[in-house]
Amino acid sequence: MYADFIGSAGSIFDLCTPLYPAYFLPLASLGNLTKAVARGLKDPSFRVIQSHFAVSGNLGDEEVWEVSAQLVGLGLGILVLSTPGLVNSYPVLASTWMTMRLLHLWLRYQSLSVLQFNTVNLKRARILVNMHVSSSTVLGCKECNKMENILSWEKFSVPRIVFGVPLSDMLGGDTSGLKVKKLLELYSKQKYILVLNQQPFKDFEILVSFKDGATSLSVLRSVWQAYWLYKNQSGQENMFDQLQESLKELDHQFDKFLQQLRDVGWDINSINLKVNKDVLIEDFSMY
Numbered sequence: 001m002y003a004d005f006i007g008s009a010g011s012i013f014d015l016c017t018p019l020y021p022a023y024f025l026p027l028a029s030l031g032n033l034t035k036a037v038a039r040g041l042k043d044p045s046f047r048v049i050q051s052h053f054a055v056s057g058n059l060g061d062e063e064v065w066e067v068s069a070q071l072v073g074l075g076l077g078i079l080v081l082s083t084p085g086l087v088n089s090y091p092v093l094a095s096t097w098m099t100m101r102l103l104h105l106w107l108r109y110q111s112l113s114v115l116q117f118n119t120v121n122l123k124r125a126r127i128l129v130n131m132h133v134s135s136s137t138v139l140g141c142k143e144c145n146k147m148e149n150i151l152s153w154e155k156f157s158v159p160r161i162v163f164g165v166p167l168s169d170m171l172g173g174d175t176s177g178l179k180v181k182k183l184l185e186l187y188s189k190q191k192y193i194l195v196l197n198q199q200p201f202k203d204f205e206i207l208v209s210f211k212d213g214a215t216s217l218s219v220l221r222s223v224w225q226a227y228w229l230y231k232n233q234s235g236q237e238n239m240f241d242q243l244q245e246s247l248k249e250l251d252h253q254f255d256k257f258l259q260q261l262r263d264v265g266w267d268i269n270s271i272n273l274k275v276n277k278d279v280l281i282e283d284f285s286m287y
Contacts, residue, residue: 001151003041004108008101010034015094109150116145119270120261123148125223126157128266132257133227140264158204159230161223164276165207170195186243191218193281194225196239204230211281219273224257225250 013031017024080096118141120128127147132138139147170193171179187193191214197205206226210218228246261268 001105001109001112003038004105006041007035007038008105010038011097011101015097018090112150116141118265118267119272120220120266120268121272122154122219122223122274123152125220125271125273126227128261129220129224129227129257132253132260133224133231136253136256138257138260138264138266141266159206159226160203161206161208161226163208163210163219163222164279165209166279167193167209167281170207170209172198182240186240186247190221190247191215192222194222195243196229198239204233206230209279209281210275210277214275214280216271216273216275219275220271221250221254223273224254 010031010033013027013034017027017031020027077100117124124144127144128138167180171183183193183195190211192208192210194206194208197207206229208222208226225246228249229242232242232246234242258268
């Protein structure tokens with residue numbers, strides 16, 4: 001969808017060329033560049049859509065239908081542009097383009113919204129973890145995919161989880177040896193370190209940093225712990241006490257969570273959760 005939005009922006013640059021003929025070359029160049037970027041971004045989504053609808057392995061048939069639809073669209077575009085008086089009327093031309101573009105975006109959204117995956121990405125992980133922490137149950141693939149909002153941005157998700165945070169930022173600049181040692185001891189069995197953002201007047205926010213050797217499963221564990229803290233937050237408790245309690249719950253509940261995912265059809269061997277490797281903490285045993 002984002003690729004289609006970028007492609008629409010490129011077409012808008014093309015539409016602006018008749019309005020600003022003196023800037024034809026930069027506008028046309030920018031439009032072509034933007035549309036080229038969009039094509040590169042949306043090609044993978046085409047492959048995903050084709051593979052999804054080719055339920056019997058008839059990927060070639062799906063490609064034929066796609067090319068046929070493109071040719072029909074091209075023919076309709078030529079027919080519209082050959083209509084007498086249309087090309088000379090810029091408002092009519094612009095409104096026609098806008099109508100067709102909105103129809104295209106709506107159809108693209110509909111095609112993406114029916115896709116169903118049995119793998120776990122970050123959006124689906126949030127939905128699954130939220131349900132499990134709240135009610136100790138998990139959703140099946142069909143129900144979870146329906147709830148997934150393909151247009152939502154991670155930065156606006158609640159609770160807010162920031163991955164790949166330096167250790168100094170996690171401690172608010174307080175890197176005293178005692179505090180760092182206590183934090184490392186607390187997370188000695190985990191491949192990540194997770195804390196609550198302690199800055200005043202800050203909304204609930206979780207900061208996560210990963211250790212060497214962290215995997216997608218480590219990210220999923222951190223998401224589960226983050227949601228438990230969010231659901232059981234208390235401003236009266238010491239942060240380390242809250243973290244310790246959340247880790248106890250994680251050890252007690254996480255394996256059950258994974259088993260429930262398997263039971264309803266999720267492929268937990270294909271968890272697509274990216275480990276932010278810009279900042280990694282060296283893992284070592286605490287003695």
